[in-house]
Every structure is written in structure tokens, then in C-alpha cells.
Amino acid sequence: MKMSISLLINGETYQVNVPHKKTLLDVLREDLALTGTKKGCDSGECGACTVLMDGKPVNSCIVLAVDAVGKQITTIEGIGGITELDPIQEALVAHGAIQCGYCTPGIVMTAKALLDSNPHPTESQVREGITGNLCRCTGYVKIVEAIMDVSRR
């Protein structure tokens, strides 16, 4: 069964006609070509698909698109400007915290939500905050350093 729904993503309203069982992640990637949000497991285990829903990080692979109606969705495409990056993104670049980059958009979104709610977290709060975002490249060392760097500004 398909449903016609309206989604508010990065400040823009999108009208989409989607099966009622389709996830927000699949709608973002397949219907709206917002492919910055990645699919790593499709079952809420890895965090690569993290987006913000009313400012809170969620795994978009376990959110149905129809349940995102009426919410403010922010994806990685909604962070930073056309050429400039958000301070979190700049810090990840500067600290060498990006390797394969597949977990990176999810990390950016989670870090954004973390620092929005707690601008000066301790290192253990940062580690706790990103624990739902798996990374297989970095050992999290430089990711944590980058987020701590932003939090000290």
C-alpha cells in the first residue's frame, strides 16, 4: 500500500508517494537522492544512517517514513553551507578523523546533537554520546579528539 506524505527535510518540504513499510532511510536515499546518509546494517545496529528528528539523533533505517511526517528532519546535506563546513566537520577534517568516510555523516549528526544539547561534554560523555555509531577505521581516537576540540571553543 502506498501513501502520499509530506516530509520536512533540511527546511524543505518534499511530497513523496511511498509504501507504508518503507523506511525513512530508503526514502531519503532512493526517492530523494539524499545519499549522504549511509546504509550499514539496515537494522539499527551501526548508526551510519543517523539523521536528526526534531534535533534528536535517530537511526533512519528503523524509522518508517510515515512516522517522520510532521517532524523536522535534518540530514548530512543540511549541515554546513555550499562550500563551507560546520565546525564539527572542519574539526573532523583537521584531526584526520576521516578514513573510509562511511560512518562519518552519522558521526557528524550524532556529534551535532550531542554538542547542541551539551556544548562542553567530558571525554567520557563524548564517547558515550557516539557509542551507537560504529567505526571500523579509526579506533575512534581522532573522532573523539575532534569533537572535544570543538567543545572547547
Added chain:
Amino acid sequence: MSYSVVGQSVPRVDAREKVSGSALYTGDMMLPHMLIGKVLRSPFAHAKIISIDTSKAKELPGVKVVLTYEDTPKILWNSAGFPPSPGAILVEDQYILTNKARYVGDGIAAVAAVDEATAVQALELIEVEYEVLPALMNIERAMSDGAVLIHEAEKNIYGHTPVVIGDIDAGFADADFVFEDTYYVPKVNQVSLEPCGVSMAAPDKDGRITIWTSTQMPHLVRSITAHALGLKTGQIRIIKPPVGGAFGSRLGVVNEPIAALLAMKVGQPVMLKYTREEAFLATESRHPITMTIKTGVKKDGTFTARQLTSYIDGGAYATHTPSLAGPVAGWFLAMYKSPNIKVDNYSVYTNSTQCGAFRGYGNPQVVFAVESQIDDIAERLGIDPLELRLKNHPCAGEVWLWSGWVIESCGFEECIASGAKAIEWTKKRSKIGNESSHQGSKKRGVGMGYMMHVSGARPMLHETSAAMIKINEDGTANLIYSNSDCGQGAGTSLSQIAAEELGIPFEDVMITKTADTDVAGFDIGSHASRQTYSGGNSVKNAAAKAKQKILEMAAEMMETPVSELVVKGGRVWASNKSSEEPAKSVSIAEISHRAHFGSHGNQIIGVVSEEPPGNPPVYAAQFVEVEVDTETGIVEVLRVVAAHDVGTAINPAIVEGQIEGAIQQGIGYALTEEYCYDQESGKPLNPNLSDYKILTSVDMPQIETILVEAACDTGPFGAKSVGESGLVATAAAIANAVYNAIGIRFKELPMTPERVLAALQNKNK
């Protein structure tokens, strides 16, 4: 030696596109009329296929093609990404789709349909009749008398790699002590965040096919895929977009032939993207190996004989296994000096998913076993474990048995000294047994492990790389390279090497971020930690050729001989003969403009295709401190000190990142990771990230990386390697620290709380 950009932690060339989400990975792509491919997988670990009925699936609206074994070329092939070389033992034992299932997940049929839901539904409509055979889930069963054959190999053993140096029996006779232990290491998965197995194939009207694929080796995937499909190599074009992690999992063909066959049959582009479960089920993991190590040693710690007998569980298809048996022997025999060495490695088929490459390529397995036993030997002899290693490791100037070549540089002594100091080895080791190191049920210990690794695979394998440097009209440079960066940062390091050699700003070098076999010269790819050393040499030499032409043009313009010119900061300078004269210089932009549009009319281009001059080994000493909770059995790694000799660190942040990330995988190998099968049915028990545990941000200890830069003459600016070595010694170091904490020697990984508790209870009986 002082450099301008070599040695600087410049940001990666691909960081901004990745951090902004704009980097397009293979699975992000979409082509007009693109179909979605899916694979029907065997639910049985071992079964003959009696019949397949695809008629209902074919009738489903939206289904464009359904393929089975009947539709595949009857060409046997091997997926492992090797160039034809002396060390490549390629047993060809697989078809694109099989007519006999050899593991749960083996590909039986494939469909392409207008969307994923339709493709999934089509799979459900395929009717297969199986004759189920016994599932041989471990080497003991596979090698037992009368066991059913998985392929046509007696006792399911399809490879034996023997090595004999000296007289092993005489060596043991000469020993004061002989140690013999058997170790087992489990199957573990690479778990790249982008699930392994994503390719998109698009055929054209000229009989060629373009495949975008997440791979480590574009050129070898091209030739293997062509062979499997019965095509000419030149009919295939491989494009490698950004890769979401690899760690060996993409070291060869993954699913490219299936995507290509579907696309060719239907004449439309097909995207074939494996799920996380499929990445576990149907792509290659690290080999489980059972290793028996026998060591003869004198009272003073001199080795008289070293012997390894190993059984390598290669899973259902040969792929890398018989070739990997060679390095497994190499890692073992090259670690420690001994006049008498014997190795026998056996490759065994079982009904689990085939095993392939995973960071370290057999070395983490061997080092876990060897370094565990070395600590036991040191304890028995009453020698400090560090001293025993320092006494027996091969040094610069000696022949390294892995390659048979002389070791160019060795930073191992410094690794030991700096690592031991950082972990406070003397103080903490001496505390063992003292109550002060114990806090209630929690016991602390420190341990270490040593390893050596390669900078390529010469002389076992060819290591060809090609690079082209084009100097643009404005003095910037394009570096055309088959860039198989999978996230490790090779593309950035190679750009630094080009900029350093050319004498132009780093920002002015633009590397081809995407590899394209129609564009760049032949390159082996990312394996064996080779990119910086092998690729770096070809990039440096291509840049040197371009630089020579720049200097010749400048000599003409400045009326000064080449011998008196130097390039620096994007300009060519004439050496200043008298200090009163102002220095004379011409910009490379002016030189290049003159080359293009002056009387010569040719662009300055430097091209190289070559093999590197050597294969310098790298060294590492990793030290860890652990805390073992004797009530819960939980082992917590408190701290890791990783001292690595990498040669010159071209980009220290990238080098550190390689080590830090590898340690996460090494701790997982030691403590949490094991891909398990039901031993009767052969069904995988944990093909997902809830049950297969990789470490999260809160699980990771403090990591201190120490870079020891023992530069080597043949490396680009002295660089050796780092890609794989970060995890090789980690599990051994942890096992030794656990022994130091609780006095129990674990000979099997991972050291889960259940196993630790059971061992503690056993000890206290």
C-alpha cells in the same frame, strides 16, 4: 632530512567530500533504467541441487532476468586478487552460480528486477529441490576418514606448503628445552562499514561492460571478472569510487561477475548490493587456523629448532587459501632466527563461507601463537620477555627469510625501548604477584607482542604500479594513478610524495580520486601494505621524470645549466653564485606555459610503470595493560602502547590513524569477535552487528602511538609501510597481559568472559 610536505599531517584529499556526505560511493549511484539484482542463497551448508524451477519468478511482473548455474559460463575460476606470480597458487573451483551448495549462503540463482521488493519476491518464487549432504563445519570432520568430499580433494585437503631449513630433528636434539603447544584462532569478519559486496554493471552496445565496484584492486578485478565471464580483459572497464572500508575483504572479486552477467543478459545496468547479513554470509573472512608450534631452545635463549604445523580452514572454496599458506609460513620462519626450521601448512575445505584476506594476511594468527609461546619460554628460562625477543629477532643487514632479501633498516630496539618506557614495563611487570596490583576481584597485568610485516609482497607476487604526472599550463599537476585508496589515506600520501618530488605546493597536486582502468596504468591495488612503498616509488619516479623536463626547459629559459638549478615552492631557482646577485627564478607556471605554447609544443608529462626495488619489513612492539575481573571473567584493556617502525611517516596523522584503527580490530580479535556456525546444520549464528561484537567508542582503551622512523633507502623519502601491521601483535600482547594478570595461558581466541571464567574455575579446582 628536511622536507616541505613529506612528514606533514595535511588533511586528506577526500576528507571534505566525505564529511559533507557528497562523496558518491558505489551504492549511492543510480543510472537510468537501472535494475536491482538479488541472489538466492542456499539454506543448507552442503547439498546437491536436484532441480530448480524459475518459471514462477520469471512470470512475476517487473522481473527482467533470472539466472541459475545453467546460464553461467562453464568456466572455473578463483576470486583471489593475485597477479600471475610464483606465489599465486590459484585453485579454480567456483562458478558464478553453483550447482552444488557448499555453505549456507552459496549463490544458487540471481535475479534482476525493476526494484528491490520485486527482486526479493522473485527469489521467494524460485523452487529448489536439494539433496542434503553432511555439513563438515570444522577441519577435524572434514579430514576424517570417509568424510564426504566438498570438492574432489582427498580428505578435503587441497594444499600442502612445506618448508625445510636445516635439520629439524638435530635442532631439537640440540635443545635444552622443547616447547610444544597448539593454538586455535577463530574466523573473524572485516566488518567494513559499507557492507562488502556492492557493484553496478552497465553493458554498452559495443560489447563492453563498465563495472563500478567497491574494490581494493581495480585491475585484477577486471581480469578475474573477464575470465569468469569468458570475455577479453579489455572488454571490461572497472571504476572504483570511494570505498567504505575494506581491510582485505575486497581483495579480489566479490560479486562483480554476478552483476555483470545479469546486466549482460538483460542489456540494462544492474546494481547488486549485499546486505550486512549477506556480507557475513557470502564474502570472505579471516581464516581460522589450528597451529602446533614446537620450539627447541638453549638455556641462554638461543633457538635451535622452530617448527609450525598448521591446518588452515579455508571454507567452501579455495580462493586465497593455498596462496595464504605461503605467507603463513613466511611470517613464522622470518620472525625469529633459528638454524633449523620446518613448516607444514595444510589447506582444508569445510562447509563454511570461504576465507580470504583480512588485514595482516595470516600474520595475526601466527603472531598470536608464536608470541604466546615465546612468553612461556621466557618465563621457563627466567629471561625477561623483552630480552628474549631482542636476542632472536632479525636485524638490519641480515637476510629476512620472508623475502630472502637483506633487511634495509630496523627500528625494533627503539620500539622496545620507547614502548617499555611508556607502559612502565619494569615497574609494572615486577609487581606481578604483589597484592598491591590487585584490587579485590580485579587483577591487572601487562604484556607485549612483537611482529614484523611487509611493504608489499615481492618476490612472492608482482608489485607493479604505474603513475603519470601531467604538468598543467598553470603549473599545477595531475597525478593519474589507479587510486585504490579504501580509506587508509594512500591517495593523500601519494599526493604528498608527488608534491615533494616536484617541488610544488601540496594543494597544486590533484590525484585521480576514482580509479578507472580505462585511464590509469596497471596497478596491483591495495594489498600487503604496499601503496605507500610500491605506489609511492612509482609516483616519485614519475614526478622525477616530469621534474627533469621542467629543469631542462628552465635551463633553456634561464640560460643556466640544469646542474645549477633547483625546484622549490613552485619555482625553479638558479643557485646563487655570488651573494650580491639577487637569486634568479622562474615559476613552474611560466615554464609549463612555455612548454605548451612555446616553440616546443608539448606538455610536460612524467610516466612510470615499474615494480618497486624491494620489500622492506617493518617492526612493531605493542604493549598493553589489562584488568581481569575474576568474578565476571571480563577482560578490560586499559591501555595500549603501540610502537611501530614505519620508516619515514609521510603523513603522521594518517599513519597513527592506521595503527589506532587496526588496534580496534586487534582487541576485537582478542576479546569479542568470532563468527560462529552451528556445528550440525552449518547455519551462521551471528551474521549481524548485534551478535558479532566490534568495539564501540566506550569499549576502546587509551591508545598511545609511538612512531619510530627507521627510514629505508629504497622507500620513497624513506617510507616503509603501516597499513596492516597495527593489529598483528595486539591479540598476542593482550593474551600475554592476561597471563601476567591471572597466570592462565589462553591458547584459543577470543578470550570471552565465559572462557575466562571457565579457566579460572578450572585453575581453582
